[in-house]
Amino acid sequence: MADNLRIAVVGAGMGGLAAALALAKAGHKNITIYEHAPNLGFVGAGIQLAPNMARILNNFGCWEKIRSEAVQCANTSIREGSTDKELGYVDLGYVKDKYGYPHMVGHRASLAGGLCEGCEKESAITFKLGSQISDVKFGSKPSFTVTPSRGGDSYNVECDILLGADGVKSNTRVAMLGELGLQGQARDSGQAAYRIMLTREQMQNDPELLKLIESDTVTRWIGEKKHIIAYPIHNKTIYNISTAQPDVNFAGAPDAQYTTRGSKKAMLEVYGDFCPMIHRMLDLVPEGEVVEWKLRVHDPLETWVHGSTALVGDACHPTLPHMAQGAAQAIEDGAVLGVVLAPARIADGKPETIEKALKLYERVRKPRAEALVELAAESGRAMHLGAGKAKEERDKVFAALKAGSGKVPDKWADADVQSQVYGVDVIADAEKLCEEEGLVAKL
Numbered sequence: 001m002a003d004n005l006r007i008a009v010v011g012a013g014m015g016g017l018a019a020a021l022a023l024a025k026a027g028h029k030n031i032t033i034y035e036h037a038p039n040l041g042f043v044g045a046g047i048q049l050a051p052n053m054a055r056i057l058n059n060f061g062c063w064e065k066i067r068s069e070a071v072q073c074a075n076t077s078i079r080e081g082s083t084d085k086e087l088g089y090v091d092l093g094y095v096k097d098k099y100g101y102p103h104m105v106g107h108r109a110s111l112a113g114g115l116c117e118g119c120e121k122e123s124a125i126t127f128k129l130g131s132q133i134s135d136v137k138f139g140s141k142p143s144f145t146v147t148p149s150r151g152g153d154s155y156n157v158e159c160d161i162l163l164g165a166d167g168v169k170s171n172t173r174v175a176m177l178g179e180l181g182l183q184g185q186a187r188d189s190g191q192a193a194y195r196i197m198l199t200r201e202q203m204q205n206d207p208e209l210l211k212l213i214e215s216d217t218v219t220r221w222i223g224e225k226k227h228i229i230a231y232p233i234h235n236k237t238i239y240n241i242s243t244a245q246p247d248v249n250f251a252g253a254p255d256a257q258y259t260t261r262g263s264k265k266a267m268l269e270v271y272g273d274f275c276p277m278i279h280r281m282l283d284l285v286p287e288g289e290v291v292e293w294k295l296r297v298h299d300p301l302e303t304w305v306h307g308s309t310a311l312v313g314d315a316c317h318p319t320l321p322h323m324a325q326g327a328a329q330a331i332e333d334g335a336v337l338g339v340v341l342a343p344a345r346i347a348d349g350k351p352e353t354i355e356k357a358l359k360l361y362e363r364v365r366k367p368r369a370e371a372l373v374e375l376a377a378e379s380g381r382a383m384h385l386g387a388g389k390a391k392e393e394r395d396k397v398f399a400a401l402k403a404g405s406g407k408v409p410d411k412w413a414d415a416d417v418q419s420q421v422y423g424v425d426v427i428a429d430a431e432k433l434c435e436e437e438g439l440v441a442k443l
């Protein structure tokens with residue numbers, strides 16, 4: 001059995017951690033995660049934990065702890081930013097009965113910490129933190145250079161399987177597509193996001209704001225070219241706010257710049273036409289703590305696989321956050337890699353068998369992840385409409401929803417879309433495809 005292949009994972013984000021954990025659970029014994037950051041401090045922000053993500057985390061044995069620190073969303077309310085008038089309301093209570101897991105929201109640190117703890121329990125997984133990867137070479141025995149972030153000599157590593165889970169800025173993607181004569185750089189989406197966390201103490205003297213943090217509601221306020229989405233996390237002690245607006249503050253910024261320290265004045269101006277309650281909420285952000293993120297995406301890649309190397313997560317399907325599925329999809333990638341690369345399925349360990357398995361991973365994952373990237377963009381376009389015919393049509397759909405039936409323009413909350421997203425078991429799909437394609441586990 002091929003359980004001692006040298007597997008290198010670049011990046012300890014959600015995709016890299018999930019892939020390493022899935023491979024260890026599948027029986028691999030020699031997995032190394034190379035992470036540029038010297039420690040695993042994760043971005044302070046909230047994250048939606050959709051049922052398709054929860055199902056996989058449960059398989060990994062990580063869900064209980066993450067769930068215990070999360071908040072269940074009972075419903076979502078989509079509102080007009082300028083007036084706070086409710087346009088649409090969706091009761092999410094049915095999600096647990098239908099998909100086995102409720103729709104929850106949590107802290108990124110809790111999700112990443114849960115995955116990390118899972119990895120740390122596996123003796124098969126070694127972390128190499130503070131290790132910057134560059135100069136990736138492909139083929140049957142991929143190799144790369146490791147440069148210690150805190151100084152010291154660089155060294156070369158060869159492996160049998162390389163997984164590039166190095167995020168939207170992925171060096172692995174750029175190198176892979178470069179070698180194939182394709183374009184690998186991510187492109188601007190034209191949108192940027194503020195990510196804000198307010199404490200209960202900050203909100204408690206304002207009854208309207210206190211009601212928000214005490215709710216079980218994911219609230220989205222929409223307006224022309226922008227929106228705000230917010231929900232309580234951390235046992236309702238933190239209100240997580242994430243926005244999307246034109247990326248004008250990045251004008252003239254170098255292409256490589258992803259975050260900028262924004263001015264509070266500029267943030268309040270962007271949301272100047274939103275209602276007074278939202279102004280009071282944004283005004284609670286301390287001066288100097290406004291950080292804006294540029295949202296970059298990529299057109300569908302021609303391939304995710306080259307020889308014994310595959311891309312994972314945002315490295316191959318970076319998305320706008322409007323479907324709240326980026327991390328969920330990265331985790332699905334990891335889970336599917338655990339199926340197709342199970343030692344018993346690639347028993348001879350030959351490069352051609354590994355490539356065949358990686359191609360099956362791509363077949364299961366690429367159409368689904370790319371459809372969700374497109375859905376997120378489409379949902380953003382619907383929410384960001386300005387005055388005109390298209391907005392009138394959209395508002396008729398909202399009116400029908402309020403009257404009791406119909407589609408939800410905010411697509412993540414639409415029952416039919418949810419059935420495509422939450423109702424698919426990618427592990428079962430991958431197992432079925434392996435059987436069909438003769439990648440059968442040899443016991």
Ligand SMILES: Cc1cc2nc3c(=O)[nH]c(=O)nc-3n(C[C@H](O)[C@H](O)[C@H](O)COP(=O)(O)OP(=O)(O)OC[C@H]3O[C@@H](n4cnc5c(N)ncnc54)[C@H](O)[C@@H]3O)c2cc1C
Nearest residue numbers: 011013014015036048133166167313314321324326327328
């Ligand atoms: C505003 C916003 C809100 C979002 N909300 C949600 C949500 O509610 N639900 C959801 O599911 N998703 C959400 N997402 C998406 C989600 O955050 C990402 O899709 C997910 O984190 C991607 O994980 P990843 O592991 O692919 O990449 P990353 O998390 O970016 O991890 C990549 C890792 O690789 C490391 N790395 C990079 N280059 C190198 C190198 N050369 N050498 C070594 N290491 C390297 C990085 O340091 C990093 O740790 C949101 C995104 C944004 C921007």
